[in-house]
Amino acid sequence: MTTPRPEASLRTLDHLVEAGLVAPAEKPEIEKVLRRYALAITPAMAGIIAADDPQSGVQRQFVPSAQELVTAEGELDDPIGDEPFAPVKGIVHRYEDRVLLKLHHACPVYCRFCFRREQVGPGGAALNGGELDAALAYIAADPGIWEVILSGGDPLILPPARLRSVIERLCAIDHVGVIRIHSRVPVVSPERIDAELVAALRQAKPVYVVLHCNHPDELGPAARAALARLADAGLPLLSQSVLLRGINDDAQTLTRLFRRLVENRVKPYYLHHADLARGTGHFRTSIGEGQALMGQLRGKVSGLCQPTYVLDIPGGHGKVPIGPAYVEAAGPGAYALRDPAGGRHMYRECLPAEAGSGAMPLSSA
Numbered sequence: 001m002t003t004p005r006p007e008a009s010l011r012t013l014d015h016l017v018e019a020g021l022v023a024p025a026e027k028p029e030i031e032k033v034l035r036r037y038a039l040a041i042t043p044a045m046a047g048i049i050a051a052d053d054p055q056s057g058v059q060r061q062f063v064p065s066a067q068e069l070v071t072a073e074g075e076l077d078d079p080i081g082d083e084p085f086a087p088v089k090g091i092v093h094r095y096e097d098r099v100l101l102k103l104h105h106a107c108p109v110y111c112r113f114c115f116r117r118e119q120v121g122p123g124g125a126a127l128n129g130g131e132l133d134a135a136l137a138y139i140a141a142d143p144g145i146w147e148v149i150l151s152g153g154d155p156l157i158l159p160p161a162r163l164r165s166v167i168e169r170l171c172a173i174d175h176v177g178v179i180r181i182h183s184r185v186p187v188v189s190p191e192r193i194d195a196e197l198v199a200a201l202r203q204a205k206p207v208y209v210v211l212h213c214n215h216p217d218e219l220g221p222a223a224r225a226a227l228a229r230l231a232d233a234g235l236p237l238l239s240q241s242v243l244l245r246g247i248n249d250d251a252q253t254l255t256r257l258f259r260r261l262v263e264n265r266v267k268p269y270y271l272h273h274a275d276l277a278r279g280t281g282h283f284r285t286s287i288g289e290g291q292a293l294m295g296q297l298r299g300k301v302s303g304l305c306q307p308t309y310v311l312d313i314p315g316g317h318g319k320v321p322i323g324p325a326y327v328e329a330a331g332p333g334a335y336a337l338r339d340p341a342g343g344r345h346m347y348r349e350c351l352p353a354e355a356g357s358g359a360m361p362l363s364s365a
């Protein structure tokens with residue numbers, strides 16, 4: 001018997017059982033998971049899951065499991081510390097030159113490892129007209145804000161006309177130079193990337209699209225066509241991935257993922273170390289494992305395919321690179337460098353002599 005391809009997203013326990021993704025015996029446990037965390041699997045992802053091996057990297061990202069009920073000490077409701085940096089509803093202002101603008105809390109899929117899993121879901125209220133006005137006024141009042149990042153909730157599930165109007169209002173603020181959209185839609189709901197939506201993103205100021213994608217099998221023909229529509233429209237495309245145990249934590253899968261992104265004109269931007277969100281321990285790797293993986297890619301795989309491996313420091317202290325170190329100070333003007341194969345090399349700086357040190361500056365030689 002083949003599972004019919006669903007025409008609508010899977011949103012309930014019964015949908016999962018009908019699709020053969022949850023065994024009847026597992027129902028009570030999964031019901032507990034769904035009381036806490038939102039569920040949605042789009043037709044595009046359900047189609048890939050149905051055609052795929054159950055242990056594959058796509059299924060485990062979206063199908064709930066009883067392991068989500070296990071929480072470890074140290075896991076947090078707000079693992080990246082958004083809350084203390086929210087000056088008005090919908091804005092997170094943690095870094096000087098950029099803010100997040102969260103228009104709503106809904107996503108087309110709910111990733112089981114989501115770092116905002118306590119906040120996202122279909123029930124969360126979107127910003128109303130007055131709240132959006134207040135968020136835009138906050139941005140307009142701070143000339144230090146150069147970039148506005150629509151995040152969320154997935155901005156690309158909004159009706160194109162609404163998205164267009166928000167981006168137009170952002171473009172009208174003089175000091176806003178760039179708008180960035182973080183989205184999973186081109187992969188999980190590629191049919192939404194139609195001419196109307198693409199037109200809404202082509203505006204007076206550059207709109208960068210950062211795609212969230214974790215496994216090469218997510219990028220089927222429909223997703224690749226959606227990315228081509230965005231790239232052909234001149235929208236710069238970047239990606240962010242989360243390092244996930246059992247899904248993409250091996251050098252071969254990461255290489256396939258990053259190469260496939262680059263082949264589709266998407267530059268891998270960040271590889272995130274999994275955050276300390278509650279009930280996501282089964283997805284987490286150690287930092288040492290992540291560094292070893294990045295080390296395996298460096299030198300072997302094109303530089304275009306190398307994202308920065310980052311960790312968002314819990315408590316809202318910001319993201320920092322945590323990849324392997326290749327340089328170590330070794331005395332004044334001297335460094336020990338490690339090559340991609342592990343060899344060590346000394347490097348001595350050759351700098352123009354400083355003014356006052358007795359040597360002639362190079363420019364007047």
Ligand SMILES: *Cc1c(COP(=O)(O)O)cnc(C)c1O
Pocket residue numbers: 080092093094095098099100149319
């Ligand atoms: C991740 C994040 C950003 C974007 O950071 P970049 O390093 O510029 O990609 C901005 N604001 C907040 C609150 C973030 O969490």
Ligand code: SF4
Pocket residue numbers: 106107109110111113114115116117120152153154184212
């Ligand atoms: S798309 Fe992003 S915000 Fe939405 S559930 Fe997945 S990880 Fe969370």
